[in-house]
Amino acid sequence: xxxxxxLPALALAGGLVLALITARHIWNSPAWRLExxxxxxxxxxxxxxxxxxxxEELAFLLQDCKLYKLEVTRRSLRRELVLKPxxxxxxxxxxxxxxRKGDRLEVFLLMQALGAGxxxxxxxxxxxxxxxxxx
Numbered sequence: 818x819x820x821x822x823x824l825p826a827l828a829l830a831g832g833l834v835l836a837l838i839t840a841r842h843i844w845n846s847p848a849w850r851l852e853x854x855x856x857x858x859x860x861x862x863x864x865x866x867x868x869x870x871x872x873e874e875l876a877f878l879l880q881d882c883k884l885y886k887l888e889v890t891r892r893s894l895r896r897e898l899v900l901k902p903x904x905x906x907x908x909x910x911x912x913x914x915x916x917r918k919g920d921r922l923e924v925f926l927l928m929q930a931l932g933a934g935x936x937x938x939x940x941x942x943x944x945x946x947x948x949x950x951x952x
Contacts, residue, residue, distance in 0.1 A: 902939030
């Protein structure tokens with residue numbers, strides 16, 4: 818019968834612990850959190866958008882004609898609502914887009930009323946150079 822050798826058992830346990838720490842580090846990274854959010858909202862027409870404005874890296878979520886500024890850390894992902902059209906009953910998000918144009922961010926939101934002859938009920942084109950103040 819072979820004698821127990823603690824060194825290979827310790828090396829195996831150490832390798833397993835190192836693999837778990839590495840996996841946890843990757844799974845908790847801000848990039849991983851944003852990728853998971855993109856996968857979650859894409860089937861519903863949402864979009865995660867990352868850009869640099871005024872020298873600051875920013876991330877946004879555009880979903881259902883609402884724009885959220887994302888604050889992503891290793892521990893959390895928080896949303897702050899920054900843009901939305903005025904409320905109108907029985908209206909839905911008809912079109913939305915977000916893109917970088919030069920040194921500013923441009924967001925287009927279009928709400929449309931339900932029913933025959935439902936016209937545009939809200940939204941428009943919004944621009945910002947810092948992601949906080951919108952025109």
